[in-house]
Amino acid sequence: MFKNTRARFGTKRDGFTLVEILIVVGVIGLILTGLVLSLNSKQKQLRDAKRLTDVNTIKDALQVVKNETGSYERAYCDLTFVSLCSKNENSELLKILPELAQVNDPDVMNVACTSAKACYDSGCNYTFTKLDENDFEVYFHLEKGIDEFKSKGCYKVTPLGITKL
Helix, strand or coil, X not given: CHHHHHHHCCCCCCCCCHHHHHHHHHHHHHHHHHHXXXXXXXXXXXXXXXXXXXXXXXXXXXXXXXXXXXXXXXXXXXXXXXXXXXXXXXXXHHHXXXXXXXXXXXXXXXXXXXXXXXXXXXXXXXXXXXXXXCCEEEEEEECCCECCEXXXXXXXXXXXXXXXX
8 A cells, every 4th residue: 555655646766857857967067168168268378378489489589590690680571470481481580490381379370460459359370560680579469378478468579578568
């Protein structure tokens, strides 16, 4: 007699209820959302680290050009993407940095940082904005900020180092 009563009032269970399944799916969804957001943030940090490495490599290579030739102008680069300088076979920068054609922003390759406004509005590729005998400027952006460059935004590298615009 008790067996039938238990079955009739729902105390005997062979599976999960719909509510239990929805709760488990919801919790898993929240966990996955948190993981995706965390990974996205980490990817931005990694891209920013690559950007800083790239622009320091460009700065160091340009310094070698200046030391060997007496002028940054001997890099023979136009005021455009840094990587396009590799198309000029006479470029002293290309001789110092043979992989120059591959030195591009890890996220945005076909938008130039022609001004601080363009750099702030969206991501952009490393761009010469000044190149003369004694000076150069290369604009680039950081998505999140990293190390001593804590904030996202537009930066420039010059012979004196990296500064925020």
